[in-house]
Amino acid sequence: MQDSQMDNAPLPATNASNVLSVDAMGGDKGPATVVAGLSKFLGKNPDAQVILHGPESELAPLLAKHKITGRVAIHDAAEVVKMTDKPKDAFRKGAATSMWSAIAAVRSGDASVCVSCGNTGALMLMSTIRLRKTDGVNRPAIACLWPSRNPAGFNVMLDAGADISADQDDLLTYALMGASYARNGLDIARPRVGLLNVGTEDHKGRAELKVAHEMIAAAADAGGFDYIGFVEGGDLPTDKVDVIVTDGFTGNVALKTGEGTASLIGDLLRESLLKTPLSMLGALLARGSLKRLQKRIDPRRVNGGVFLGLNQTVIKSHGSSDATGVAAALHLAYRLAQNGFSEKLAARVASVAALAQDVPHDAGTDKPGTKTG
Amino acid sequence: MQDSQMDNAPLPATNASNVLSVDAMGGDKGPATVVAGLSKFLGKNPDAQVILHGPESELAPLLAKHKITGRVAIHDAAEVVKMTDKPKDAFRKGAATSMWSAIAAVRSGDASVCVSCGNTGALMLMSTIRLRKTDGVNRPAIACLWPSRNPAGFNVMLDAGADISADQDDLLTYALMGASYARNGLDIARPRVGLLNVGTEDHKGRAELKVAHEMIAAAADAGGFDYIGFVEGGDLPTDKVDVIVTDGFTGNVALKTGEGTASLIGDLLRESLLKTPLSMLGALLARGSLKRLQKRIDPRRVNGGVFLGLNQTVIKSHGSSDATGVAAALHLAYRLAQNGFSEKLAARVASVAALAQDVPHDAGTDKPGTKTG
Structure with a gap:
């Protein structure tokens, strides 16, 4: 198992919340770019440590070139998941890949957040199977940051494309997870959550949206957010909302x-x-x-789609990220790691799951409340 | 009936393809702006004539102010559909409104294309009931123009929000109607059609998209277009596609x-x-x-959502259009009127409807081909 295999000097004893697990392979620009980004990141975060996954023969010279010593341990992994691999094929390559190894290090507790520039579908599939879904989450989601007029400079939107659909229970879960992410990733104490629709009037949109509208409103207090109701595509870059909730099909189209x-x-x-x-x-x-x-409005500054709803946090850095983009994803990962984000999110979902079962499901669907969300 | 009521001097005998029917009321900026736009339009199109709908006491002085004589006939209509009216309430006000009157003039054949800045939902409902759907069309759609790198400067996207969903048959119809609109509205002889999805690989996306993918490919020759397969949100402003087909929920979110x-x-x-x-x-x-x-990239230049799939063509000008925006919508309407667009679109849908029934429906849905599309 890659989990226990430390080919480099072991990291000094530390709290795992200071340790990131980084997949060095699989991005369009190769491991040199990842290590360059890592070097930038380490320079600004003196307490951070990293477990770096990939072929040691390639990675050791790159670390030496950037004079990185002591704070990075290499986990040797010979195989690479390619951008063109279908998720299932990548999963079959399994344990020998740097992606698998990077996920294993957060699974084992050696590190607290995993970062990869690799194939999104493969990363989501491996992460879901290896890390498992948080109790109460049916569909995990990818949250992305959106340049906006907000003081923080960004809004959070989810799902950006983990799944092609979402029912009312999923949308409620997205609201909880997105609010938790905005608190821990963007320092917004009480995020304003909006549900994406084709109009802001209560009677507009699909049946599951009308039900989710009621459910999210009812969960706002327990979830620690303000629900502002339906928002439209034009509201994404504004300062009227912090977290925009939608299904992964719509979210992916909007993002692109x-x-x-x-x-x-x-x-x-x-x-x-x-x-x-x-x-x-x-x-x-x-x-x-x-x-x-x-x-x-530089997309590199908002680099990092965060997988929400798994037992540990995984960040997907853009495949074509340069060193600045990789460093941005690592900064985000480190902030979430230090905030104990995975545990906080799980607690928040659990505390509202019970509550959600009590919400009346009478707003326009005939298949109400079949899941606990 | 408003239809026959000519309070101004009647228009000179003419071909209806030179006559537009214009609702002067219901926009955010009132009839003065509509008449200012009308004046710009008439100045550039010496053969065009217009039937203008609204309270004669308000409209006559506005026409006089712009020295418009002879080419515009007023149809007196006292009532106005408000932006805040729900579609059904607007419909109940019915025949006394300027919107109804504007639609009636194309229904009777006195004019060939109708233009309104009013309430979109009300305009769509009234138009659908009064003009009826073209044979073979189940869901009418709104087509919008999208600034792009194309030589024409724009792509066509539909549905921009007429309906919140679309099945495979609707998506095929949208492909046919969008291609016909690109030919007649943008002078693109053989438009390239793409189907909006979350990835370009054949295996991606919802079940109805995979079926529509096959159906649109099979209809390309009869529809006079090239089908380029799935496109993503990022392709909307590019020069790789002319017509982007999607459901009205996704299209509306993308547009906004x-x-x-x-x-x-x-x-x-x-x-x-x-x-x-x-x-x-x-x-x-x-x-x-x-x-x-x-x-x-001025949105006023791309003003005019075109309702496709009704027996006559209706153009929705943006509610907040200024005179430049109104003139742009009128130019578009006039071009479509002169091209005999409504008839060409109906013929194209009819010719492919028969063909579509022969396309195999075996690509991933268990409710295949229940409608003729």
């Missing part, structure tokens, strides 16, 4: 649409400014401001 | 998310450029380029 729109506008802005000498000069003078804007 | 993202970036750009004197000077020099960009 937002990214695509931002990318189109960025390209058009560049083309437009390069069109005349006068505007090129103007762009040069406004360079500082344009860079600040670029940084504000 | 894209608008919200563009609006956030625009605001942040402005704030950023106003932050330092140097960048303000830069912005001044780059003003021409920035204005070009603003125009390129």
